[in-house]
Amino acid sequence: MTEFDAATAAVEAALAAGARYADARVMLRSDESMSARNGAVTALNRSDDAGLGVRALVGSSWGYFAVPDPGGAAARDAGRTAAEIARASASVPGPAIDLVPAPAEVASWASPCEEDPLSVPLSEKGDLMTSVTADLHRAGADLGEAQYHIWDHRTWFVSSEGHRIDQHIRKCGGGMWATTVGEHETQRRSYPCFRGQYGTAGWEQIRGLDLPAHTARIADEAKALLRAPACPAGETTVIIGSEQMMLQIHESVGHAIELDRILGWEAAMAGTSWLDLAGLGDLRYGSELMNIVIDPTLPGGLGSFGYDDEGTRAQRRYAVKNGIWVGVLAGRDSAAVAGLDYGGSVRADGWSKMPMVRMTNVGFEPGPHTLDEMLDATDDGVYMENNRSWSIDDKRLNFQFGCEIAWEVKNGRRGRMLRNPTYTGIGPTFWRSMDMLGSETTTWGTPNCGKGQPGQIGHTGHPAAPARFQNVRVGVSG
Amino acid sequence: MSAIVEQVLSLVPAGVEAEVTVVEHASAVTRFANSYIHQNVADTGTRVTLRLHAAGRTASGSTTTVDAAGLARLVERLTATAALLPPDALWAGVAPAGSLDPAARDGFASVDPATAAATPAERAAVVGAFVESAKGLLAAGYVRTSTATATFGNTAGQSLRGGYTEASLDGVARAASTDGGPADGVARATSRRLADLDGGLLGARAAAKAQATIGGVDLPPDDYEVVLEPQAVGDLLSGLSFYVFNGRAFAERRSFARPGEAQFDGALTLVDDALAADTYGVPFDAEGTPKRRTELVRDGVTQGVPHDRRTAREVGAESTGHSNGFGDTFGPMGTHLAITPAGGPAATEATGPVVDSDVAALVAGVRRGLLVTDFWYTRVLDPRSAVITGLTRNGVWLIEDGEVTAPVRNLRFTQSYPAALAPGRVLGIGAHAHALVERYSGAAHRAPALRLASWHFTGGASG
Structure with a gap:
């Protein structure tokens, strides 16, 4: 029995058990990760799994059931069980569910990959991890740490509407960290980003980072931070580096435009959104410079795919256009509830989890400025880089970010280093104050976006550039 | 010791230290929002995790493919992997053989068979009681049941087995606040037994809190x-x-x-x-x-x-x-x-x-x-x-x-x-x-x- 056969059997069994729509995904997953600290490998994990998840719609209620390593009988049982679960949902019923149309695609898609990351010798990977962490430690970091992660996932998707899609998506990435321990606090510098850098790519992703070339700098900066003055408290002009801007976008735009949150479907845990659908097309989200695009077609983005997990082909669309909110991340059912005509952003954390609305690649279109121009144009402000902490309320309005490092900006010049920089604000007020935006974007990958119950880990991408904001509160401390 | 643990340990080459954990689980979550069940999910499976230490090097991994071929692949892959890694100077050896603490001698003391066998209809009934007692306010949250059995074995002869069940309700009731947004009240409970979850009591508690949050005022930070x-x-x-x-x-x-x-x-x-x-x-x-x-x-x-x-x-x-x-x-x-x-x-x-x-x-x-x-x-x-x-x-x-x-x-x-x-x-x-x-x-x-x-x-x- 092929993977398509197993998925088809599950769908047919769900239909026979009373479902009016069903889809199923068979997945084979191979993951590998390695961590090192101060010249020694501290963890090497290789995991393989296989399974099938089937989703059944009975009346207006969903049911989902997943089993590992399915054969034909297990797949059929899974289909029947998903329908039974859906039927139980009907005892606490809701409004009718429809699905916006999605053409019945028969397709095959694979992400670009120049160098198969699972085929790179472990000895080479181990040597890289141990050598850079030893270098960090020798350069003065109390802790020199590094990590990489590889995901190799194959999916076969079948729906009762005729979808039959297979995808092979390989993702890879990593990074390194220098931590210094002071008498009362610790300091950390990361390269290239606070969790590393990830994408739909092969081992070329890691080679391109050139980790050895950056060990001395981040170790020196981590040492210097222990002695640097604290970021002063007050309201000022803030320039935010690209690698921090990506998380700002993720938290205060990406999650806010998830349609399931807007509809209240995540109210109990992940939360809702400050956005109201009545404002779609009119609401000013940010300044004229703000153009945010939802783009799962972006080559190399960690949130890239050919088709989402309900068979909708990847499409690029605006979420914010010239500062106006114009689009959402949606699925076929949530879009129908909202009266929209597009889904395309439904994804699941493997075969055992039910697909839900998730970010894909969500980020900036480039602006007109360079970072140097932003610094030149700033008489008095703070330039911050790389995330250290992040927190935002359940409506995605009130945020506070801490960064690893900052510098004073005085009369157009970058001045002394500042430790423990933080900035805080309210989403739309903050975005409307953006008066300069960088022209060169980097698509950063976020490999650990949490959402849902049971919790699911999502992989998202964020094109980001440095940007400048006015009248921002900085220097909040404990 | 389970057959899978024994099988994996028998495949480990002589002189290699190894520890194996087999976890069999089943979990189900019935989610509700806007006062109806909108997601209802369940999954079951077995995962085998192996860590081995060979010639001073350590590797770990897992699989959900538990037939003979799948287990053999796991051992072969990790044995080969370990050989390619730098030495692990911090390896502390596998745990020595010994029994559980008397307080934990019954490794299944926290298992409630009825919870392990809970049906979608039983979870939905608890959801229904929560929604019903939320006094007309919108309700959102979940009822979850889960069970797991873990079996451990290592090359030093340590052999352990235990399991648990868990049932939880986590829900909010949502009132309309005077500033236009919702005013949420929450109630939660967890137990080894689904029967301990009182959806009606928790729904009423969440609703009382939600009603009491209406008209919130701003206080200055201090x-x-x-x-x-x-x-x-x-x-x-x-x-x-x-x-x-x-x-x-x-x-x-x-x-x-x-x-x-x-x-x-x-x-x-x-x-x-x-x-x-x-x-x-x-x-x-x-x-x-x-x-x-x-x-x-x-x-x-x-x-x-x-x-x-x-x-x-x-x-x-x-x-x-x-x-x-x-x-x-x-x-x-x-x-x-x-x-x-x-x-x-x-x-x-x-x-x-x-x-x-x-x-x-x-x-x-x-x-x-x-x-x-x-x-x-x-x-x-x-x-x-x-x-x-x-x-x-x-x-x-x-x-x-x-x-x-x-x-x-x-x-x-x-x-x-x-x-x-x-x-x-x-x-x-x-x-x-x-x-x-x-x-x-x-x-x-x-x-x-x-x-x-x-x-x-x-x-x-x-x-």
Whole structure:
């Protein structure tokens, strides 16, 4: 029995058990990760799994059931069980569910990959991890740490509407960290980003980072931070580096435009959104410079795919256009509830989890400025880089970010280093104050976006550039 | 020992140290939002995890393919993998053979067969009761049942087996606030038994809290005395577990903990105890070390931190049974923390925003302060001092002269958790500890309400 056969059997069994729509995904997953600290490998994990998840719609209620390593009988049982679960949902019923149309695609898609990351010798990977962490430690970091992660996932998707899609998506990435321990606090510098850098790519992703070339700098900066003055408290002009801007976008735009949150479907845990659908097309989200695009077609983005997990082909669309909110991340059912005509952003954390609305690649279109121009144009402000902490309320309005490092900006010049920089604000007020935006974007990958119950880990991408904001509160401390 | 464990160990080459864990699980979550069930999911499966140490090198991995070929591939792959890795100088060996602590001899003490066999209809019935008793307010949340059986074996002859069941309800009722947004009230409960979850009681409690949050006012950021309900205290426990009582952080001098010093208020005693009667879990850790009650703070004096075999070796201690199975990345930490409650008569249900008579007793002593239901999205600014920022959620109220006088809109805080519990800062401890719903960390902490002298709020709802 092929993977398509197993998925088809599950769908047919769900239909026979009373479902009016069903889809199923068979997945084979191979993951590998390695961590090192101060010249020694501290963890090497290789995991393989296989399974099938089937989703059944009975009346207006969903049911989902997943089993590992399915054969034909297990797949059929899974289909029947998903329908039974859906039927139980009907005892606490809701409004009718429809699905916006999605053409019945028969397709095959694979992400670009120049160098198969699972085929790179472990000895080479181990040597890289141990050598850079030893270098960090020798350069003065109390802790020199590094990590990489590889995901190799194959999916076969079948729906009762005729979808039959297979995808092979390989993702890879990593990074390194220098931590210094002071008498009362610790300091950390990361390269290239606070969790590393990830994408739909092969081992070329890691080679391109050139980790050895950056060990001395981040170790020196981590040492210097222990002695640097604290970021002063007050309201000022803030320039935010690209690698921090990506998380700002993720938290205060990406999650806010998830349609399931807007509809209240995540109210109990992940939360809702400050956005109201009545404002779609009119609401000013940010300044004229703000153009945010939802783009799962972006080559190399960690949130890239050919088709989402309900068979909708990847499409690029605006979420914010010239500062106006114009689009959402949606699925076929949530879009129908909202009266929209597009889904395309439904994804699941493997075969055992039910697909839900998730970010894909969500980020900036480039602006007109360079970072140097932003610094030149700033008489008095703070330039911050790389995330250290992040927190935002359940409506995605009130945020506070801490960064690893900052510098004073005085009369157009970058001045002394500042430790423990933080900035805080309210989403739309903050975005409307953006008066300069960088022209060169980097698509950063976020490999650990949490959402849902049971919790699911999502992989998202964020094109980001440095940007400048006015009248921002900085220097909040404990 | 299960057949799978025996089979894997029989495939491990001679002279190689190995440990195998087989976890069979089944979990189901019935989610509801806008007062109807909108997602209803279940999954089942078996995962085999193997860690082996060959010629001074260590590799670990797992598979869900448990036929003979799949198990053979797992062993072959990891054996080959280990040979290509740099030496692991910090390897501390596999756990020696030995029996479980007498308190955990029955590895299945926390299993309720009825919960293990719970049906979608039974979960839906609890949801229905919650929605029904929410007094017409929109309701959202979930009812979850899960069960797991873990079997462990290693090449030193250690052989253990245990399991648990868990059932939880986590729900909010949502009132329309005067500022246009929802005013949420929350109620949660967890147990080994689905039968213990009273959907009607919890729905009514959530609705009472939601009604009491309508018309919240802005308060200026400042230091306020607080009464933290058990759910909010649970966030303190998670923060302390991750950053302070963590064997990895301690070995690397990144932890606030200094054993032997009076770092906390004398009223505070903190333990980690996975074997307690009112919690659930497997009675051994990922390395096959039996779990035991571990004192972390006694009468304000730090006693020690949790260890796995690796961190214990580094600092010259013994493993306390806290290997988490995630390698050495996060470090060993407590998953079953509990603050010792003050003790007293059984708590009774209260009305309005105060969850029960325990909390009401603490509120009665406050001249001016805040009652906090929940913390949300808490993240560390500095791990060494455990300075955390986050927000309140699901209800905050002003307390004046021992009475709740007004709902308050959510506030942001930036606060060192150890500093909030420092000597002289704990003004009251609730009479009873509540089992807290596991939300995302895999922990099953227990906490009473706390009255603390000061909490540093750094921003209001408007910034």
